Amino acid sequence: MRIPAPGSSRPTRNWRRLLGPKQLALLGAVFAMVLPLILNSDYLILVTDMGAVVAFIVLGLVVLAGFTGLVSLGQVAFYSIGSYVAAIVTTRLGLSPWFMLLIAPTVAAAFGVLVGIPAFNLKGPFLVIITIGFAEIIRILVINLEHLTGGPFGISRIPSLKLAGLDLARPLFFYYFIIVLLALAMYGAIRLRKSRVGRALIAIRDDELTAEVMGVNVKYYKIMSFALSAFLAGFAGALYAFLTGYIGPDLYTFNESASYLCMSVLGGFSAVVSPLVGVLLTLLPELLRSLKDYYMLFFSFILMVLVLFAAWREHKAASSDSDKEMGARSWQRLRWK
Amino acid sequence: MLWPSATRKEVPDRTSFACDEIEEGSVMELFLQVVAGGTAIGLLYALPALAIVLLWNTAGFFNLAQGDFVALTSYFLYFFYIMMHMPFVLAAVLTILCLGAVGFIVDKALFHPLRRFNCNPLLMLIVTIALSVFLKNLIRAIWGTKPLSLGNVFGETPLNFFHAHIMPHTFWTVGLSLLLIIGLYILSQKSLLGVAMRAAAESREVAQLMGVKSNFIISLSFVISLMITAVAGILATPILFLIPEMGDSLGLKAFAATIIGGFGNPLGAVVGGILLGIVETLAGIYLSSSYKDAIAFGILIAFLLFKPKGLFSLKISEKV
Numbered sequence: 100m101r102i103p104a105p106g107s108s109r110p111t112r113n114w115r116r117l118l119g120p121k122q123l124a125l126l127g128a129v130f131a132m133v134l135p136l137i138l139n140s141d142y143l144i145l146v147t148d149m150g151a152v153v154a155f156i157v158l159g160l161v162v163l164a165g166f167t168g169l170v171s172l173g174q175v176a177f178y179s180i181g182s183y184v185a186a187i188v189t190t191r192l193g194l195s196p197w198f199m200l201l202i203a204p205t206v207a208a209a210f211g212v213l214v215g216i217p218a219f220n221l222k223g224p225f226l227v228i229i230t231i232g233f234a235e236i237i238r239i240l241v242i243n244l245e246h247l248t249g250g251p252f253g254i255s256r257i258p259s260l261k262l263a264g265l266d267l268a269r270p271l272f273f274y275y276f277i278i279v280l281l282a283l284a285m286y287g288a289i290r291l292r293k294s295r296v297g298r299a300l301i302a303i304r305d306d307e308l309t310a311e312v313m314g315v316n317v318k319y320y321k322i323m324s325f326a327l328s329a330f331l332a333g334f335a336g337a338l339y340a341f342l343t344g345y346i347g348p349d350l351y352t353f354n355e356s357a358s359y360l361c362m363s364v365l366g367g368f369s370a371v372v373s374p375l376v377g378v379l380l381t382l383l384p385e386l387l388r389s390l391k392d393y394y395m396l397f398f399s400f401i402l403m404v405l406v407l408f409a410a411w412r413e414h415k416a417a418s419s420d421s422d423k424e425m426g427a428r429s430w431q432r433l434r435w436k
Numbered sequence: 437m438l439w440p441s442a443t444r445k446e447v448p449d450r451t452s453f454a455c456d457e458i459e460e461g462s463v464m465e466l467f468l469q470v471v472a473g474g475t476a477i478g479l480l481y482a483l484p485a486l487a488i489v490l491l492w493n494t495a496g497f498f499n500l501a502q503g504d505f506v507a508l509t510s511y512f513l514y515f516f517y518i519m520m521h522m523p524f525v526l527a528a529v530l531t532i533l534c535l536g537a538v539g540f541i542v543d544k545a546l547f548h549p550l551r552r553f554n555c556n557p558l559l560m561l562i563v564t565i566a567l568s569v570f571l572k573n574l575i576r577a578i579w580g581t582k583p584l585s586l587g588n589v590f591g592e593t594p595l596n597f598f599h600a601h602i603m604p605h606t607f608w609t610v611g612l613s614l615l616l617i618i619g620l621y622i623l624s625q626k627s628l629l630g631v632a633m634r635a636a637a638e639s640r641e642v643a644q645l646m647g648v649k650s651n652f653i654i655s656l657s658f659v660i661s662l663m664i665t666a667v668a669g670i671l672a673t674p675i676l677f678l679i680p681e682m683g684d685s686l687g688l689k690a691f692a693a694t695i696i697g698g699f700g701n702p703l704g705a706v707v708g709g710i711l712l713g714i715v716e717t718l719a720g721i722y723l724s725s726s727y728k729d730a731i732a733f734g735i736l737i738a739f740l741l742f743k744p745k746g747l748f749s750l751k752i753s754e755k756v
Contacts, residue, residue: 217741223557224498228691229740232733239730353684357569364562396577399570406563407549414553
């Protein structure tokens with residue numbers, strides 16, 4: 100029998116008990132179910148769908164940067180590989196979109212392994228640069244291999260997913276489909292974090308050498324987290340292609356990669372908050388049309404302020420010696436070594 | 437990242453310094469044109485690369501927003517030269533001073549507090565990424581996304597140099613960059629400031645004990661690095677179209693130059709930049725100009741994989 104710890108009857112604890120993870124998940128699910136009614140417009144639901152697509156990429160970055168501590172600015176490459184593989188195969192060879200929904204992310208994951216192998220030796224800025232360089236090469240190939248990718252015109256008339264007679268290209272149907280998938284992926288990421296593998300990844304982030312000494316296969320887990328994040332990005336790419344029916348090289352620029360990383364940092368690398376930040380920040384500029392041109396400006400500014408704040412918090416916690424007393428839980432996720 | 441592809445197709449690539457009429461020239465003339473053009477482009481990569489190395493050596497962080505400061509330079513130059521109708525030299529000097537001021541403000545507002553809080557390197561990296569996004573969107577908010585052009589202030593007619601046709605800005609770029617590089621070398625080797633900077637690079641604590649105000653030195657090196665970047669930007673602006681993303685490719689190639697030359701080595705950065713410029717020009721002529729950037733980045737990745745220490749690795753710098 101559990102003995103309540105002293106001080107557990109404080110009001111904050113009661114709040115925690117009332118709104119535990121299960122209750123929050125239930126609330127979130129109810130909110131997600133009624134969100135289309137609130138938005139009440141096909142266009143806004145479509146934008147939410149795209150936000151959910153982005154959420155998959157952000158989730159991949161949470162695993163890669165948040166768990167394992169590897170920063171990548173080339174996620175857009177896996178995203179575009181996912182969508183182009185899905186689009187080319189379904190339009191040229193006429194294979195089923197459902198089949199490609201599995202194959203395209205797998206191809207992206209294979210490329211993730213390819214990038215992950217050199218990443219083993221590279222740290223910090225060098226890793227970032229190799230991922231940017233990789234993304235640039237992929238983008239240049241996409242623009243120039245015109246007979247395969249359609250060059251700057253992209254690929255149109257990509258078939259959509261069909262489920263039990265429903266055409267999932269309709270934003271509303273696609274919304275429920277992708278929300279369920281996203282919830283599953285988020286749950287998977289939470290489980291991953293608590294599992295043996297997740298603990299190994301976090302050990303690598305905190306101290307690579309110590310992890311190695313403790314028997315963690317650093318190379319294997321680093322490549323695995325690259326593959327996992329590439330898989331999620333490729334999955335997002337395939338979903339995007341089947342949702343809109345059109346893809347072009349304009350969608351896959353460096354700026355996108357930077358904003359995915361910013362989203363995952365803003366969410367504090369939490370498997371739940373970061374993807375939701377991704378959805379919100381895709382939806383917000385559409386809701387506040389007047390801000391549309393400036394929102395990235397605000398967004399990056401807020402990010403810089405937040406990092407300053409986080410660094411200050413950490414500094415204060417380190418200097419005041421009472422590390423555990425600091426209630427900065429969400430900020431502590433930003434602590435990287 | 438280089439250019440949004442929609443604008444990219446409309447905008448002709450004016451970065452090739454060598455002239456277009458290749459077929460009529462002899463091998464020797466073509467060689468001269470390639471070397472001159474490649475060196476000029478390479479020096480434009482070498483200057484930001486030098487700035488990156490300077491900052492890395494004294495402050496110990498990587499400024500991923502370097503390319504965006506090049507873009508900011510171009511827009512400042514556009515503002516002074518086209519919008520304010522100033523003479524070019526005055527506009528250029530004002531631009532360099534402005535970039536120095538921007539550097540001072542950014543350092544005081546952002547990097548100085550982060551240094552004081554002993555911020556870990558990965559957060560520092562993310563801050564520079566956020567800064568890069570911020571600068572791009574600031575430019576977009578102020579000047580818009582429409583491609584602007586300054587016109588070639590150095591003159592449009594190619595000069596005849598040993599029968600090779602070489603554009604005047606090639607001479608200007610090579611001459612001014614070499615002057616700047618030599619000046620920086622003398623500054624770092626002979627002046628007291630240079631000695632203090634190198635001391636701070638070697639060991640911040642010991643330098644501080646010897647009476648070097650290392651915080652001031654780091655702020656100053658950030659300002660100087662931005663002023664070097666400004667010179668590169670001013671030299672690059674006449675041959676580029678101004679769009680908010682214009683600095684991205686220049687910035688990335690500057691990183692490539694630092695890595696090819698051996699990270700942390702200023703001389704290596706210069707040599708790496710020139711090599712990259714010549715290889716890129718050759719690739720543009722003999723292989724395909726649309727894959728020229730891909731080849732440059734391929735070289736970068738190959739270097740990171742197989743020779744991460746670069747061509748001229750430094751023995752002392754163990755920060756990598």
